[in-house]
Amino acid sequence: MNSALLRPKTRKNGLSTNICYQSLWSTLRLYDKPKINDRGRICFKLARLIKAQGINNTGVEHIRAILLHRYSLTCTNGFVKSGFIHVLEDLLASGRLNLKRLELRYNLSWYTETEREELFGFLRRLREYSQRKQPDEFSMAIIANPIFLESGIHAQVLDMEKVTSLDLEMDWQYKGCGNDERQQIFDSSWEDSDSDYTDHRDGLNDLDDEEIWPRPALDHHASADSTRPSNLEIDTSQYNTRLAGILTHLLSLTTNLKFLAIRSIRDSGKRYADFKLSPQLKVLQTTIKDLPRLHTLRIQGKLFHPSFFVTPPDSAKVVDYDAVLSNKWLRCFRECDFTNVTHLNIKFRKDVQGRGKGCRDFRRRPVDYVQVSGLLRCDIEGFDIVAPDLGVCILRSNGKLDGLSKKKLLNEVEHPLQGPSFTV
Known part of the structure; x- marks a missing residue:
């Protein structure tokens, strides 16, 4: 927001005119976009303006959308220190603010009891306001580490029914606060993710031979204390049943979700073990598949394991996958018909650190065919890393692709990335 627009305009007789226009206030971004960690300077300007002119002489009542960045709900940020948090809290409580959307x-994770009351007071007012509205009257976009949205915490302050956009930042190195329950990283009840179907056409059934590829031995130190790294340096994200449960419960509450992004912001850097689909991950798959109104699904980076495939719900139109993805992931992909998906984007990232080395999930194999056939737009990069014939299969099965998509896929087919030699 331009600070010059916050200064009151005056007539020649000294009387002030309307200092702000409705269009200026309709979307209130409480930070400078290029400087997202601006310590809330805009909030101080707004607070001074309201103190000098009074709420009735400003454009506050025209606010329809508020955008708060990651540092807003901390007591050191200007949103709190300036007192602007209480201005909005009072407007929400009085009904003078007809808010339509909040990002x-x-x-919220570290705070004193005094800070908790101040910060959660605003969120409770927001929740009360939200519960008075219908889903088509008010919606929220939430960006968060899912650990911060555990049951019992977010239920106090967020109306999950009104969340239509959810951007989950998966920090695989974050273990939570000191009083978090310890995670048992290995379990004896894993099921093979390929046990649901087998197909003689794929030529990959030899990959399921447990005698050839045994599971890594249990590291007793890691199981006793999940904050200590495994001596085997094996990535154990697929065994994180606590996080799988948090995601499942969270998504079961967001029945009006239209946009879902799950993306990794940090990873452990350890080697991948062969993937085993646990009961908890199966439930998570089903929960995402059953989201009734989801339009866009975006997976960026590792989600538990490069072989963990998430099927979009029937309502989805746009699907993006961008990560290190294995041939075992592709086996599930090729069997998915993506019922109503029209826009599909996949970017196969190179396993530059060789973390899949020795893991059977990463053998380069052809897919032979794909079930998806209703695509209008498709952009797939780097498929030669995993399956050299994927581009041809997509082109063969999707005759309605637009010209640009066909051109890009043909370019990938003609100029594939240099990968390991193809073997059958």
Whole structure:
């Protein structure tokens, strides 16, 4: 927001005119976009303006959308220190603010009891306001580490029914606060993710031979204390049943979700073990598949394991996958018909650190065919890393692709990335 627009305009007789226009206030971004960590300077300007002119002489009542960045809900930020948090809290409580949308980076985790009351007081007012509205009257976009949205915490302050956009930042190195329950990283009840179907056409059934590829031995130190790294340096994200449960419960509450992004912001850098689909991950798959109104699904980076495939719900139109993805992931992909998906984007990232080395999930194999056939737009990069014939299969099965998509796929087919030699 331009600070010059916050200064009151005056007539020649000294009387002030309307200092702000409705269009200026309709979307209130409480930070400078190029300087997202601006310590809330805009909030101080707004607070001074309201103190000098009074709420009735400003454009506050025209606010329809509020955008709060990740540092807003901390007591050191200007949103709190300036007192602007209480201005909005009072407007919400009085009904003078007809808010339509809120974008919130939710990261409340460390605070004193005094800070808790101040910060959660605003969120409770917001929840009360939200519960008075219908889903088509008010919606929220939440950006958060899912650990911060555990059951019992977010239920106190967020109306999950009104969340239509959810951007989950997966920090695989974050273990939570000191009083978090310890995670048992290995379990004896894993099921093979390929046990649901087998197909003689794929030529990959030899990959399921447990005698050839045994599971890594249990590291007793890691199981006793999950904050200590495994001596085997094996990535154990697929065994994180606590996080799988948090995601499942969270998504079961967001019945009006239209946009879902799950993306990794940090990874452990350890080697991948062969993937085993646990009961908890199966439930998570089903929960995402059953989201009734989801339009866009975006997976960026590792989600538990490069072989963990997430099927979009029937309502989805746009699907993006961008990560290190294995041939075992592709086996599930090729069997998915993506019922109503029209826009599909996949970027196969190179495993530059060789973390899949020795893991059977990463053998380069052809897919032979794909079930998806209703695509209008498709952009797939780097498929030669995993399956050299994927581009041809997509082109063969999707005759309605637009010209640009066909051109890009043909370019990938003609100029594939240099990968390991193809073997059958």
